[in-house]
Amino acid sequence: ARAQMAEGPGGASAAAHPLAPARRFGADRLILIGASTGGIDALLQILAAFPADCPPTAIVQHTGAAFSDSLIRLFARCAAARVVTAESGVALQAGTIMVGAGCRGHLTLRPGKALITEVTPGAPVSGHMPSVDMLFRSALPIAPRVAAALLTGMGRDGAQGLLELRQAGARTLAQDEATSVVYGMPRAAADLGAAERIVPLARVAPELLGLCAEPRMEAARR
Structure with a gap:
Protein backbone atom coordinates (compact mmCIF):
# COMPACT_ATOMS: atom_id res chain seq x y z
CA ALA A 1 0.00 0.00 0.00
CA ARG A 2 1.24 3.45 -0.83
CA ALA A 3 1.26 6.29 1.65
CA GLN A 4 -1.45 8.91 1.52
CA MET A 5 -0.85 12.66 1.33
CA ALA A 6 -3.48 13.87 3.77
CA GLU A 7 -4.21 15.93 6.83
CA GLY A 8 -4.94 12.86 8.90
CA PRO A 9 -6.85 12.42 12.17
CA GLY A 10 -9.01 15.43 12.79
CA GLY A 11 -7.65 17.31 9.75
CA ALA A 12 -6.49 20.87 10.30
CA SER A 13 -8.86 21.20 13.23
CA ALA A 14 -6.66 18.90 15.34
CA ALA A 15 -4.16 21.68 15.96
CA ALA A 16 -6.82 24.32 16.57
CA HIS A 17 -8.99 22.22 18.87
CA PRO A 18 -6.84 20.04 21.16
CA LEU A 19 -8.28 16.92 22.67
CA ALA A 20 -10.00 17.29 26.02
CA PRO A 21 -7.43 17.34 28.84
CA ALA A 22 -8.92 14.49 30.88
CA ARG A 23 -7.81 10.96 29.91
CA ARG A 24 -7.14 12.04 26.37
CA PHE A 25 -4.94 9.11 25.33
CA GLY A 26 -5.43 5.37 25.31
CA ALA A 27 -3.67 3.90 28.36
CA ASP A 28 -1.63 1.45 26.31
CA ARG A 29 -0.54 3.74 23.47
CA LEU A 30 3.10 4.41 22.61
CA ILE A 31 4.89 6.87 20.30
CA LEU A 32 8.18 6.08 18.53
CA ILE A 33 10.18 8.59 16.47
CA GLY A 34 13.39 8.32 14.46
CA ALA A 35 15.39 11.21 13.04
CA SER A 36 18.81 12.15 11.70
CA THR A 37 20.07 15.20 9.76
CA GLY A 38 17.71 18.11 10.45
CA GLY A 39 15.98 16.10 13.14
CA ILE A 40 16.92 18.27 16.09
CA ASP A 41 14.96 21.28 14.83
CA ALA A 42 12.12 18.99 13.74
CA LEU A 43 11.96 17.35 17.16
CA LEU A 44 11.99 20.72 18.92
CA GLN A 45 8.83 21.63 17.02
CA ILE A 46 7.19 18.25 17.64
CA LEU A 47 8.02 17.99 21.34
CA ALA A 48 6.87 21.56 21.99
CA ALA A 49 3.43 20.45 20.78
CA PHE A 50 3.27 17.41 23.08
CA PRO A 51 1.24 17.88 26.28
CA ALA A 52 2.65 17.10 29.72
CA ASP A 53 0.65 13.84 29.82
CA CYS A 54 1.68 12.65 26.35
CA PRO A 55 1.82 8.93 25.65
CA PRO A 56 5.12 7.23 26.54
CA THR A 57 7.54 8.29 23.81
CA ALA A 58 10.90 6.87 22.70
CA ILE A 59 13.12 8.70 20.21
CA VAL A 60 16.34 7.88 18.39
CA GLN A 61 18.16 10.93 17.04
CA HIS A 62 21.47 10.39 15.25
CA THR A 63 24.16 12.58 16.80
CA GLY A 64 27.63 12.34 18.25
CA ALA A 65 28.13 11.27 21.87
CA ALA A 66 29.61 14.66 22.76
CA PHE A 67 26.28 16.36 22.04
CA SER A 68 23.99 13.97 23.91
CA ASP A 69 23.67 15.79 27.24
CA SER A 70 23.22 19.24 25.73
CA LEU A 71 20.64 17.85 23.32
CA ILE A 72 18.58 16.36 26.14
CA ARG A 73 18.67 19.69 27.99
CA LEU A 74 17.58 21.49 24.82
CA PHE A 75 14.62 19.15 24.33
CA ALA A 76 13.70 19.40 28.02
CA ARG A 77 13.49 23.20 27.82
CA CYS A 78 10.97 23.08 24.96
CA ALA A 79 8.80 20.19 26.18
CA ALA A 80 6.01 20.19 28.75
CA ALA A 81 6.58 16.46 29.24
CA ARG A 82 9.60 15.01 31.08
CA VAL A 83 12.58 14.40 28.77
CA VAL A 84 15.16 11.83 29.88
CA THR A 85 18.34 10.26 28.53
CA ALA A 86 18.14 6.68 27.30
CA GLU A 87 19.03 4.16 29.97
CA SER A 88 18.30 0.54 30.82
CA GLY A 89 15.74 -0.72 33.28
CA VAL A 90 13.34 2.23 33.17
CA ALA A 91 9.57 1.75 33.00
CA LEU A 92 8.52 4.12 30.22
CA GLN A 93 5.35 5.87 31.35
CA ALA A 94 2.93 8.55 30.16
CA GLY A 95 4.40 12.02 30.31
CA THR A 96 7.93 10.75 29.66
CA ILE A 97 9.99 11.18 26.50
CA MET A 98 13.16 9.05 26.38
CA VAL A 99 15.81 10.08 23.88
CA GLY A 100 18.57 7.86 22.55
CA ALA A 101 21.18 10.16 21.03
CA GLY A 102 24.88 9.41 20.93
CA CYS A 103 24.50 6.59 23.48
CA ARG A 104 26.78 3.53 23.56
CA GLY A 105 24.09 1.08 22.66
CA HIS A 106 20.76 0.67 20.90
CA LEU A 107 17.66 2.08 22.62
CA THR A 108 15.14 -0.77 22.63
CA LEU A 109 11.94 -1.70 24.46
CA ARG A 110 11.20 -4.82 26.46
CA PRO A 111 7.41 -5.20 26.41
CA GLY A 112 5.72 -6.82 29.36
CA LYS A 113 3.43 -5.75 32.19
CA ALA A 114 5.49 -2.56 32.13
CA LEU A 115 7.26 -1.14 29.11
CA ILE A 116 10.94 -1.37 30.08
CA THR A 117 13.67 0.42 28.17
CA GLU A 118 17.08 -1.08 27.45
CA VAL A 119 20.31 0.32 26.05
CA THR A 120 21.78 -2.74 24.37
CA PRO A 121 25.47 -2.85 23.36
CA GLY A 122 26.36 -4.22 19.94
CA ALA A 123 27.46 -3.32 16.47
CA PRO A 124 25.93 -0.43 14.54
CA VAL A 125 22.74 -1.33 12.67
CA SER A 126 21.90 0.38 9.39
CA GLY A 127 25.16 2.24 9.97
CA HIS A 128 24.10 3.78 13.28
CA MET A 129 24.39 3.43 17.05
CA PRO A 130 21.73 3.81 18.31
CA SER A 131 19.66 2.69 15.34
CA VAL A 132 16.09 3.66 14.56
CA ASP A 133 15.55 0.23 13.03
CA MET A 134 16.49 -1.40 16.34
CA LEU A 135 14.04 0.78 18.29
CA PHE A 136 11.21 0.14 15.84
CA ARG A 137 11.82 -3.62 15.68
CA SER A 138 11.88 -3.94 19.46
CA ALA A 139 8.25 -2.76 19.50
CA LEU A 140 6.99 -5.37 17.02
CA PRO A 141 5.40 -7.53 19.77
CA ILE A 142 3.14 -4.59 20.68
CA ALA A 143 2.86 -3.02 17.22
CA PRO A 144 -0.94 -2.42 17.36
CA ARG A 145 -0.31 -0.05 20.29
CA VAL A 146 2.31 1.99 18.40
CA ALA A 147 2.21 5.25 16.45
CA ALA A 148 5.59 5.74 14.77
CA ALA A 149 7.14 8.49 12.67
CA LEU A 150 10.32 8.68 10.59
CA LEU A 151 11.69 12.18 10.15
CA THR A 152 14.27 13.99 8.06
CA GLY A 153 17.65 12.32 7.73
CA MET A 154 20.31 10.86 5.49
CA GLY A 155 20.34 7.18 4.58
CA ARG A 156 17.77 4.46 5.25
CA ASP A 157 17.86 3.82 9.00
CA GLY A 158 14.34 3.22 10.28
CA ALA A 159 12.67 2.60 6.92
CA GLN A 160 12.69 -1.19 7.12
CA GLY A 161 11.75 -1.11 10.81
CA LEU A 162 8.84 1.20 10.03
CA LEU A 163 7.65 -1.21 7.33
CA GLU A 164 7.79 -4.13 9.75
CA LEU A 165 5.86 -2.12 12.34
CA ARG A 166 3.18 -1.23 9.79
CA GLN A 167 2.88 -4.84 8.68
CA ALA A 168 2.46 -5.86 12.34
CA GLY A 169 -0.38 -3.39 12.92
CA ALA A 170 1.24 -0.09 13.93
CA ARG A 171 0.16 3.27 12.56
CA THR A 172 3.05 4.86 10.66
CA LEU A 173 4.03 8.29 9.34
CA ALA A 174 6.91 9.80 7.41
CA GLN A 175 7.85 13.45 7.01
CA ASP A 176 7.29 14.89 3.56
CA GLU A 177 10.03 16.04 1.19
CA ALA A 178 9.12 19.73 1.29
CA THR A 179 9.76 20.06 5.04
CA SER A 180 12.69 17.60 5.31
CA VAL A 181 16.23 18.98 5.49
CA VAL A 182 17.43 15.71 3.95
CA TYR A 183 14.79 13.54 2.31
CA GLY A 184 16.65 10.26 2.75
CA MET A 185 15.15 8.19 5.56
CA PRO A 186 11.56 9.30 4.95
CA ARG A 187 11.98 8.78 1.19
CA ALA A 188 13.19 5.22 1.83
CA ALA A 189 10.13 4.64 4.02
CA ALA A 190 7.81 6.03 1.36
CA ASP A 191 9.44 3.91 -1.35
CA LEU A 192 8.97 0.76 0.74
CA GLY A 193 5.34 1.56 1.50
CA ALA A 194 6.32 1.71 5.18
CA ALA A 195 4.56 5.01 5.82
CA GLU A 196 0.80 4.92 6.01
CA ARG A 197 0.77 8.69 5.66
CA ILE A 198 3.25 11.29 4.36
CA VAL A 199 2.83 14.55 6.28
CA PRO A 200 4.54 17.94 6.61
CA LEU A 201 6.48 18.59 9.80
CA ALA A 202 3.75 20.80 11.25
CA ARG A 203 1.34 17.85 11.09
CA VAL A 204 3.56 15.21 12.72
CA ALA A 205 2.70 15.99 16.36
CA PRO A 206 -1.08 16.37 15.81
CA GLU A 207 -1.11 13.15 13.75
CA LEU A 208 0.81 11.13 16.35
CA LEU A 209 -1.31 12.41 19.21
CA GLY A 210 -4.51 11.84 17.24
CA ARG A 216 -14.43 7.72 22.18
CA MET A 217 -12.43 10.97 22.01
CA GLU A 218 -11.54 10.40 18.38
CA ALA A 219 -15.15 9.56 17.50
CA ALA A 220 -16.35 12.78 19.12
CA ARG A 221 -14.02 14.81 16.91
CA ARG A 222 -15.36 13.39 13.63
Missing part, protein backbone atom coordinates in the same frame (compact mmCIF):
# COMPACT_ATOMS: atom_id res chain seq x y z
CA LEU A 211 -3.52 8.25 16.56
CA CYS A 212 -3.12 7.74 20.31
CA ALA A 213 -6.48 9.26 21.23
CA GLU A 214 -8.98 7.16 23.11
CA PRO A 215 -11.54 5.81 20.64
Whole structure:
Protein backbone atom coordinates (compact mmCIF):
# COMPACT_ATOMS: atom_id res chain seq x y z
CA ALA A 1 0.00 0.00 0.00
CA ARG A 2 1.24 3.45 -0.83
CA ALA A 3 1.26 6.29 1.65
CA GLN A 4 -1.45 8.91 1.52
CA MET A 5 -0.85 12.66 1.33
CA ALA A 6 -3.48 13.87 3.77
CA GLU A 7 -4.21 15.93 6.83
CA GLY A 8 -4.94 12.86 8.90
CA PRO A 9 -6.85 12.42 12.17
CA GLY A 10 -9.01 15.43 12.79
CA GLY A 11 -7.65 17.31 9.75
CA ALA A 12 -6.49 20.87 10.30
CA SER A 13 -8.86 21.20 13.23
CA ALA A 14 -6.66 18.90 15.34
CA ALA A 15 -4.16 21.68 15.96
CA ALA A 16 -6.82 24.32 16.57
CA HIS A 17 -8.99 22.22 18.87
CA PRO A 18 -6.84 20.04 21.16
CA LEU A 19 -8.28 16.92 22.67
CA ALA A 20 -10.00 17.29 26.02
CA PRO A 21 -7.43 17.34 28.84
CA ALA A 22 -8.92 14.49 30.88
CA ARG A 23 -7.81 10.96 29.91
CA ARG A 24 -7.14 12.04 26.37
CA PHE A 25 -4.94 9.11 25.33
CA GLY A 26 -5.43 5.37 25.31
CA ALA A 27 -3.67 3.90 28.36
CA ASP A 28 -1.63 1.45 26.31
CA ARG A 29 -0.54 3.74 23.47
CA LEU A 30 3.10 4.41 22.61
CA ILE A 31 4.89 6.87 20.30
CA LEU A 32 8.18 6.08 18.53
CA ILE A 33 10.18 8.59 16.47
CA GLY A 34 13.39 8.32 14.46
CA ALA A 35 15.39 11.21 13.04
CA SER A 36 18.81 12.15 11.70
CA THR A 37 20.07 15.20 9.76
CA GLY A 38 17.71 18.11 10.45
CA GLY A 39 15.98 16.10 13.14
CA ILE A 40 16.92 18.27 16.09
CA ASP A 41 14.96 21.28 14.83
CA ALA A 42 12.12 18.99 13.74
CA LEU A 43 11.96 17.35 17.16
CA LEU A 44 11.99 20.72 18.92
CA GLN A 45 8.83 21.63 17.02
CA ILE A 46 7.19 18.25 17.64
CA LEU A 47 8.02 17.99 21.34
CA ALA A 48 6.87 21.56 21.99
CA ALA A 49 3.43 20.45 20.78
CA PHE A 50 3.27 17.41 23.08
CA PRO A 51 1.24 17.88 26.28
CA ALA A 52 2.65 17.10 29.72
CA ASP A 53 0.65 13.84 29.82
CA CYS A 54 1.68 12.65 26.35
CA PRO A 55 1.82 8.93 25.65
CA PRO A 56 5.12 7.23 26.54
CA THR A 57 7.54 8.29 23.81
CA ALA A 58 10.90 6.87 22.70
CA ILE A 59 13.12 8.70 20.21
CA VAL A 60 16.34 7.88 18.39
CA GLN A 61 18.16 10.93 17.04
CA HIS A 62 21.47 10.39 15.25
CA THR A 63 24.16 12.58 16.80
CA GLY A 64 27.63 12.34 18.25
CA ALA A 65 28.13 11.27 21.87
CA ALA A 66 29.61 14.66 22.76
CA PHE A 67 26.28 16.36 22.04
CA SER A 68 23.99 13.97 23.91
CA ASP A 69 23.67 15.79 27.24
CA SER A 70 23.22 19.24 25.73
CA LEU A 71 20.64 17.85 23.32
CA ILE A 72 18.58 16.36 26.14
CA ARG A 73 18.67 19.69 27.99
CA LEU A 74 17.58 21.49 24.82
CA PHE A 75 14.62 19.15 24.33
CA ALA A 76 13.70 19.40 28.02
CA ARG A 77 13.49 23.20 27.82
CA CYS A 78 10.97 23.08 24.96
CA ALA A 79 8.80 20.19 26.18
CA ALA A 80 6.01 20.19 28.75
CA ALA A 81 6.58 16.46 29.24
CA ARG A 82 9.60 15.01 31.08
CA VAL A 83 12.58 14.40 28.77
CA VAL A 84 15.16 11.83 29.88
CA THR A 85 18.34 10.26 28.53
CA ALA A 86 18.14 6.68 27.30
CA GLU A 87 19.03 4.16 29.97
CA SER A 88 18.30 0.54 30.82
CA GLY A 89 15.74 -0.72 33.28
CA VAL A 90 13.34 2.23 33.17
CA ALA A 91 9.57 1.75 33.00
CA LEU A 92 8.52 4.12 30.22
CA GLN A 93 5.35 5.87 31.35
CA ALA A 94 2.93 8.55 30.16
CA GLY A 95 4.40 12.02 30.31
CA THR A 96 7.93 10.75 29.66
CA ILE A 97 9.99 11.18 26.50
CA MET A 98 13.16 9.05 26.38
CA VAL A 99 15.81 10.08 23.88
CA GLY A 100 18.57 7.86 22.55
CA ALA A 101 21.18 10.16 21.03
CA GLY A 102 24.88 9.41 20.93
CA CYS A 103 24.50 6.59 23.48
CA ARG A 104 26.78 3.53 23.56
CA GLY A 105 24.09 1.08 22.66
CA HIS A 106 20.76 0.67 20.90
CA LEU A 107 17.66 2.08 22.62
CA THR A 108 15.14 -0.77 22.63
CA LEU A 109 11.94 -1.70 24.46
CA ARG A 110 11.20 -4.82 26.46
CA PRO A 111 7.41 -5.20 26.41
CA GLY A 112 5.72 -6.82 29.36
CA LYS A 113 3.43 -5.75 32.19
CA ALA A 114 5.49 -2.56 32.13
CA LEU A 115 7.26 -1.14 29.11
CA ILE A 116 10.94 -1.37 30.08
CA THR A 117 13.67 0.42 28.17
CA GLU A 118 17.08 -1.08 27.45
CA VAL A 119 20.31 0.32 26.05
CA THR A 120 21.78 -2.74 24.37
CA PRO A 121 25.47 -2.85 23.36
CA GLY A 122 26.36 -4.22 19.94
CA ALA A 123 27.46 -3.32 16.47
CA PRO A 124 25.93 -0.43 14.54
CA VAL A 125 22.74 -1.33 12.67
CA SER A 126 21.90 0.38 9.39
CA GLY A 127 25.16 2.24 9.97
CA HIS A 128 24.10 3.78 13.28
CA MET A 129 24.39 3.43 17.05
CA PRO A 130 21.73 3.81 18.31
CA SER A 131 19.66 2.69 15.34
CA VAL A 132 16.09 3.66 14.56
CA ASP A 133 15.55 0.23 13.03
CA MET A 134 16.49 -1.40 16.34
CA LEU A 135 14.04 0.78 18.29
CA PHE A 136 11.21 0.14 15.84
CA ARG A 137 11.82 -3.62 15.68
CA SER A 138 11.88 -3.94 19.46
CA ALA A 139 8.25 -2.76 19.50
CA LEU A 140 6.99 -5.37 17.02
CA PRO A 141 5.40 -7.53 19.77
CA ILE A 142 3.14 -4.59 20.68
CA ALA A 143 2.86 -3.02 17.22
CA PRO A 144 -0.94 -2.42 17.36
CA ARG A 145 -0.31 -0.05 20.29
CA VAL A 146 2.31 1.99 18.40
CA ALA A 147 2.21 5.25 16.45
CA ALA A 148 5.59 5.74 14.77
CA ALA A 149 7.14 8.49 12.67
CA LEU A 150 10.32 8.68 10.59
CA LEU A 151 11.69 12.18 10.15
CA THR A 152 14.27 13.99 8.06
CA GLY A 153 17.65 12.32 7.73
CA MET A 154 20.31 10.86 5.49
CA GLY A 155 20.34 7.18 4.58
CA ARG A 156 17.77 4.46 5.25
CA ASP A 157 17.86 3.82 9.00
CA GLY A 158 14.34 3.22 10.28
CA ALA A 159 12.67 2.60 6.92
CA GLN A 160 12.69 -1.19 7.12
CA GLY A 161 11.75 -1.11 10.81
CA LEU A 162 8.84 1.20 10.03
CA LEU A 163 7.65 -1.21 7.33
CA GLU A 164 7.79 -4.13 9.75
CA LEU A 165 5.86 -2.12 12.34
CA ARG A 166 3.18 -1.23 9.79
CA GLN A 167 2.88 -4.84 8.68
CA ALA A 168 2.46 -5.86 12.34
CA GLY A 169 -0.38 -3.39 12.92
CA ALA A 170 1.24 -0.09 13.93
CA ARG A 171 0.16 3.27 12.56
CA THR A 172 3.05 4.86 10.66
CA LEU A 173 4.03 8.29 9.34
CA ALA A 174 6.91 9.80 7.41
CA GLN A 175 7.85 13.45 7.01
CA ASP A 176 7.29 14.89 3.56
CA GLU A 177 10.03 16.04 1.19
CA ALA A 178 9.12 19.73 1.29
CA THR A 179 9.76 20.06 5.04
CA SER A 180 12.69 17.60 5.31
CA VAL A 181 16.23 18.98 5.49
CA VAL A 182 17.43 15.71 3.95
CA TYR A 183 14.79 13.54 2.31
CA GLY A 184 16.65 10.26 2.75
CA MET A 185 15.15 8.19 5.56
CA PRO A 186 11.56 9.30 4.95
CA ARG A 187 11.98 8.78 1.19
CA ALA A 188 13.19 5.22 1.83
CA ALA A 189 10.13 4.64 4.02
CA ALA A 190 7.81 6.03 1.36
CA ASP A 191 9.44 3.91 -1.35
CA LEU A 192 8.97 0.76 0.74
CA GLY A 193 5.34 1.56 1.50
CA ALA A 194 6.32 1.71 5.18
CA ALA A 195 4.56 5.01 5.82
CA GLU A 196 0.80 4.92 6.01
CA ARG A 197 0.77 8.69 5.66
CA ILE A 198 3.25 11.29 4.36
CA VAL A 199 2.83 14.55 6.28
CA PRO A 200 4.54 17.94 6.61
CA LEU A 201 6.48 18.59 9.80
CA ALA A 202 3.75 20.80 11.25
CA ARG A 203 1.34 17.85 11.09
CA VAL A 204 3.56 15.21 12.72
CA ALA A 205 2.70 15.99 16.36
CA PRO A 206 -1.08 16.37 15.81
CA GLU A 207 -1.11 13.15 13.75
CA LEU A 208 0.81 11.13 16.35
CA LEU A 209 -1.31 12.41 19.21
CA GLY A 210 -4.51 11.84 17.24
CA LEU A 211 -3.52 8.25 16.56
CA CYS A 212 -3.12 7.74 20.31
CA ALA A 213 -6.48 9.26 21.23
CA GLU A 214 -8.98 7.16 23.11
CA PRO A 215 -11.54 5.81 20.64
CA ARG A 216 -14.43 7.72 22.18
CA MET A 217 -12.43 10.97 22.01
CA GLU A 218 -11.54 10.40 18.38
CA ALA A 219 -15.15 9.56 17.50
CA ALA A 220 -16.35 12.78 19.12
CA ARG A 221 -14.02 14.81 16.91
CA ARG A 222 -15.36 13.39 13.63
